[in-house]
Amino acid sequence: MQLLLAHREGPVEHLTLNRPDVRNAFNAEMIAELSSWATGRQRTPDGVRVVVLRGAGKAFCAGADAAWLAKIASHSEDENVRDATATSRMFRALDELPMPVIGRVHGAAIGGGAGLVAVCDIAVASEDAVFGFTEVKLGIIPAVISPFVLAKIGPSAARELFVTGARFPAARAYKMDLVHAVVPDAELDDTIDRYVAEILAGGPEAIAAAKRLIRDVSTAGSAVETATVTAKALAARRASAEGQEGLRAFLEKRKPRWAQ
Numbered sequence: 153m154q155l156l157l158a159h160r161e162g163p164v165e166h167l168t169l170n171r172p173d174v175r176n177a178f179n180a181e182m183i184a185e186l187s188s189w190a191t192g193r194q195r196t197p198d199g200v201r202v203v204v205l206r207g208a209g210k211a212f213c214a215g216a217d218a219a220w221l222a223k224i225a226s227h228s229e230d231e232n233v234r235d236a237t238a239t240s241r242m243f244r245a246l247d248e249l250p251m252p253v254i255g256r257v258h259g260a261a262i263g264g265g266a267g268l269v270a271v272c273d274i275a276v277a278s279e280d281a282v283f284g285f286t287e288v289k290l291g292i293i294p295a296v297i298s299p300f301v302l303a304k305i306g307p308s309a310a311r312e313l314f315v316t317g318a319r320f321p322a323a324r325a326y327k328m329d330l331v332h333a334v335v336p337d338a339e340l341d342d343t344i345d346r347y348v349a350e351i352l353a354g355g356p357e358a359i360a361a362a363k364r365l366i367r368d369v370s371t372a373g374s375a376v377e378t379a380t381v382t383a384k385a386l387a388a389r390r391a392s393a394e395g396q397e398g399l400r401a402f403l404e405k406r407k408p409r410w411a412q
């Protein structure tokens with residue numbers, strides 16, 4: 153991998169978007185690397201219990217690479233659909249990772265960069281970070297990111313921000329739950345460390361099941377289906393070795409094995 157750097161610190165995997173010269177705008181190669189990393193982690197978590205995603209250099213991510221988009225625009229419709237589908241699959245693969253993803257957002261998160269923030273479970277932004285769904289300014293639309301963005305900010309904010317393409321500050325991103333904490337740049341890492349510590353104190357299988365639960369409940373078709381999905385999910389956790397260990401540890405006033 154070159155456009156995506158990955159390094160491990162025990163159960164934490166740090167991922168860095170690495171095209172700083174173009175503010176980490178993603179092209180076909182970076183999409184392929186992110187997709188392949190995410191599908192690999194879905195199949196083999198390999199002890200990774202939390203992922204921290206960041207951008208190298210001055211910004212988190214400036215979205216799709218405009219030069220790449222301009223180039224593929226001249227390709228056939230089939231090729232364009234294939235490329236857009238690959239981008240959509242990348243966001244889905246990141247969204248469905250079993251372990252939590254924390255976004256470390258500094259500088260700018262624009263277009264698909266804001267889409268990447270939307271597929272993070274937790275996003276921590278620096279006070280001076282700038283966001284925007286600016287696609288209409290380029291005559292395009294925030295299409296493949298829209299399901300993930302809508303799930304975070306809701307249709308009302310999306311209607312305003314998708315049609316204006318206006319840039320907005322971290323304080324606004326916080327207000328609409330796109331990010332979960334806004335701190336001075338110098339405090340980004342400490343804030344993320346605190347989130348990491350919270351996550352490492354939780355059962356890894358339970359955390360993966362909790363992420364799955366949110367998805368399943370959001371997509372359940374009826375109240376009956378919701379009741380079945382939630383009851384089965386709870387029963388499975390209670391019966392699991394991890395669930396039994398967690399409950400026993402609480403009753404025995406000790407730390408569960410996964411938190412030691």
Ligand code: COA
Pocket residue numbers: 173174175177210211213214215216217218219260262263264286287290
């Ligand atoms: N695609 C391709 N190149 C991009 C890019 C993108 N999405 N975003 C930035 N770049 C390039 C710039 O063209 C510039 O290249 P140059 O050095 O050859 O001139 C370089 O990255 C640095 O950009 P610059 O604007 O000078 O950096 P900045 O730190 O002042 O601002 C941003 C950073 C992200 C706020 C700004 O680059 C920006 O608004 N980019 C456009 C984002 C966008 O519209 N994304 C939606 C794409 S669908």
